[in-house]
Amino acid sequence: MNKLPYGWKEYNLSKIGTSYGGLRNKKAKSFSENCNAKYITYKSIYDSDKVDINRFKDVFVDKNENQNLVKYGDAFFTISSETPNEVAMSSVLLDEVENTYLNSFCFGFRFDFNILLPEFARYYFRSDYIRKSTYRLAQGITRYNISKNKFLDIVIHLPPLDEQKRIASALSKIDAYLENTIKLIEEKERFKKGMAKKLLNREARFKGFNDEWETVKLGDLGIITATGVDKKIRDNEIPIKLLNYLDVFNRNKLYEKEISYMTTATEKQLEKCNIRKGDLFITPSSEDREGIAKSSVAMEDFHDTVYSYHIIRVRFNKEIDLKFKSYMCDTDFFHRQAYRLSDGMGQRYFISLNNFRNIEICIPKSIEEQKIIGEYLSLLDTEIDNLKEQKEEIKKMKSGVIKKLMTGEVRL
Incomplete structure (x- = not known):
């Protein structure tokens, strides 16, 4: 800011308040045994400019410990992040609380309300000016940190x-x-989830439909393939867009305009791993069993696009309504089977191609x-x-x- 607006004043942060640290010298059991207090998590500070008191976590703090209690109006800042533009993310406590502390990976700032109002600070500390100032102070290579002392040297400009x-x-x-x-x-979303469950489990049916549903194996509906394309770019191959794991995991309908990741592929892969209208894609792996077998449907023919080797493709030889395909695997019946058929332990769970072929789904005959x-x-x-x-x-x-x-x- 080159010139202060009329009535505004300039302050050094360190002159309008004091900082304090979060919980110190806590062991893992302090967060699970005999908990008698609450603490504000890193994530809740990172996520919002206002502290959500419903996201407090439990902690044990002995009466003889020298820990810092938080108070109404305090501002909190994250100390580190994976990227420099995400350090010192702020959140302000706008509720009266008791017996509550701050996590170890943030610091608190208690300022003079006669200079800076908490309700205003909530927005000010996330403004472009402050974010740019903290970005310049971030240091690191794989993990970026900010010095609390350097942060407190920031000059701020405040209105009356x-x-x-x-x-x-x-x-x-x-x-x-x-x-x-x-x-x-x-x-x-809750309403849609409830209606989908009722309709796909035949708990509710539209008027005029009384025909039976059929239970069929996924492998009997079409050809299931898993040999997709990797992300490695090779000079002697053709530039191409790649349908990724997260594209399928995050949505139930796929459109070509949403795909942007680029890789390369051979002529044979372009033909073998293409994407046609009505193709069903499923994620065969996940970090936990609950997240496995998410599905999504191509709503149109894709041009110059192939699918990743991290997902499987079902190309149907049986007529099934296009929009219905995007929901038919999202049932308790389907996911219970996927959960049971997944193999693995620890960091990753998988479902084999043969097991996918044997998973059953229920669909209307009509x-x-x-x-x-x-x-x-x-x-x-x-x-x-x-x-x-x-x-x-x-x-x-x-x-x-x-x-x-x-x-x-x-x-x-």
Whole structure:
């Protein structure tokens, strides 16, 4: 900031407050045995500019220990991160709490409320100006850390208290709008999950459909292949887009425009590992059994794209409605089998190709019933996606407003 807005003042952080450390000299059993207090986790500070008291964890603190209790209005900062632009992520405690401490990987900052209001600090410490200042202080190679002393040397520019109050009030209204949108998304997702369970388990059926469902093995529905393409780029091969594990894990419908990862492949691989409309892709491995066998369907033909060797492809020889395919594996019946058939221990679990071929699924014999189920669940997904887009627009708007208010470009 080249010139301070009228009425704003410049401060050195170390002059308006004091810092303190988190829990010290704690053993693993302190977090599981005879717990008598709470502590604020690293993740809850990293995730939000406001501390969520519902995410506190348990800890044992002896009455003779010299530990620092947190108080209303304290700001907390993460000390380290995997990237330099994520060090010193902040969160402010805006609730009165008792017998609560701070995790060992963050530090607290208790400041003068006559200079800086906690409700304003919540937003200010995450503003572009502060984030850029902390980015320059990050040090490391594989893990980045920030010196608490250097952080406290940062110079800040603050508006008068009455303006801080107005800014915090305006931003809190945007937050309320954002939180309401998030709640709507969660409600829609719960409703959709419940309806999918009822429809796919035949607990509920649309009027006019009484035909039986059939139980079939996945291997009887089409050809299952697992020899995809790796991520290694070779000079003598053709540049190509790659459908990855996470593309399948994170969504139930696949569109070509969403795929951006580039690799190379041979002519033979281009032909053998191509992606056609209606192909079903499944993740055959996971770090835990609960996360195995996530599925997703190609909703269109993909051009110049192949699938990764970390996923399997089912190419159908039996007619099944396209949208219904994107939901038919997301049932308790399917996942119980996948859980039981997975092998491994410790860090990774796998399902073999032969075991996948023998997994059974239940589908309506009527294509029309498949279609109406797929259409209905897709409609719910569209409503959820629209709300998620709205959420991102609100976040974008909030970011723009913060930038203008925290620099004095716009005054309240």
